[in-house]
Amino acid sequence: MRVHVADHPLITHKLTVLRDASTPSPTFRALTAELVTLLAYEATRGVRTHEVQITTPVTTTTGLAISEPRPLIVPILRAGLGMLDGMTTLVPTAEVGFLGMVRNEETLEPSVYAERLPDDLANRQCFVLDPMLATGGSLLSAIEYLFDRGAVDVTAVCLLGAPEGLAMIEKATDGRDVTIVLGALDERLNEHGYIVPGLGDAGDRLYGTVA
Ligand SMILES: O=P(O)(O)OC[C@H]1O[C@H](OP(=O)(O)OP(=O)(O)O)[C@H](O)[C@@H]1O
Ligand SMILES: O=c1cc[nH]c(=O)[nH]1
Ligand SMILES: [Mg+2]
Helix, strand or coil, rough: EEEEEECCCCHHHHHHHHCCCCCCCCHHHHHHHHHHHHHHHCCCCCCCCCEEECCCCCCEEEEEECCCCCCCCEEEHHHHHHHHHHHHHHHHCCCEEEEEEEECCCCCCCCEEEECCCCCCCCCCEECCCCCECCCCHHHHHHHHHHHCCEEEEEEEEEEEEEHHHHHHHHHCCCCCCEEEEEEEEEECCCCCCEECCCCHHHHHCCCCCC
C-alpha cells in the first residue's frame, strides 16, 4: 500500500481552519472542496494515460490523454459527498458512482445503505472520497466492494487519518494496489473511535446537522 501524507503549508492552513470547532458549515464546505482539489493533484499522479498526436497552431506534437475506461470517482455518503466537487474540478471527465455507508457509533461497524455503481468495474481506476479514515472500517469495506467488482486499483483521498485505521487497512489489503492520500495523519483515536485532534463528525460539520 502506498501512503502519501500532504506536506504543504496551504493544506495545513486550510486543515487548521477546518479543525476549529467555531468554523461554520458554509466555510467548512468551501474549505473541503479546496483541500480536495489540492489532494487530488497528488492522488491522480498515477492516472492512466496514452499518447495522442495533436496539431498546435505552430506544429504537430505528441501529448497525453486520459485513457478509457474513464476513472471512477466514488464518494462515500454522506461526508464524502462534500468532496465530490473538488475532485471533479480536477478530473471533469471521470464517471461518478455512489456508496452510502454509516458507522454504528456503538460498535463502530460500518454498513452499506445505498449503492449506485457501474456493474462491471473491470480494468477501472477508482478514487474513493471520504474525509475521515478513523478505525478504517468504512474505507476498507468500500475498497473491498470495488475490488470484488473488478477494480484494478483504488486510491482513497481522505482529509484526516488515524494511525490505527491506516495500519488496519494496510494489513487487510496486502498484495492489492491501494494508495491512500491524506491531508494529515493525526495522533490517535479516542475511546469513541473519533480522530484526535481531528475535526469532529465530518458529515455533521459539512451539513450542519447531527445525524
Ligand atoms: O474509519 P471509520 O471508523 O469507519 O469511520 C469513518 C467513517 O465515519 C464517517 O461517516 P459516518 O458513519 O459518520 O457517516 P456520515 O458521513 O453520514 O456522517 C466518515 O465519513 C467515514 O465514512
Ligand atoms: O473523527 C471522526 C471519526 C469518524 N467519523 C467522523 O466523522 N469523524
Ligand atoms: Mg458522520
